[in-house]
Amino acid sequence: MLRIGWVGVAAGLVILVAAITVAFDQMIWIIFAACIAYLLAAVLQRRALHRKPA
Numbered sequence: 001m002l003r004i005g006w007v008g009v010a011a012g013l014v015i016l017v018a019a020i021t022v023a024f025d026q027m028i029w030i031i032f033a034a035c036i037a038y039l040l041a042a043v044l045q046r047r048a049l050h051r052k053p054a
Helices: 002-022 024-049
Strands: none
Touching: 002 024
16 A cells, blocks of 8 residues: 555656646646556555465
């Protein structure tokens, strides 16, 4: 869960910096990429918790 939290913080910082520096029409792509990264972290965390026994 800590990994997902750090990914969320990093994605939030990227969105914050981009909101200050990037043009408005490019913000959609940055928010989309941040959401994909957050979703990927959640999926990877779920797979790590539900590993099949050897």
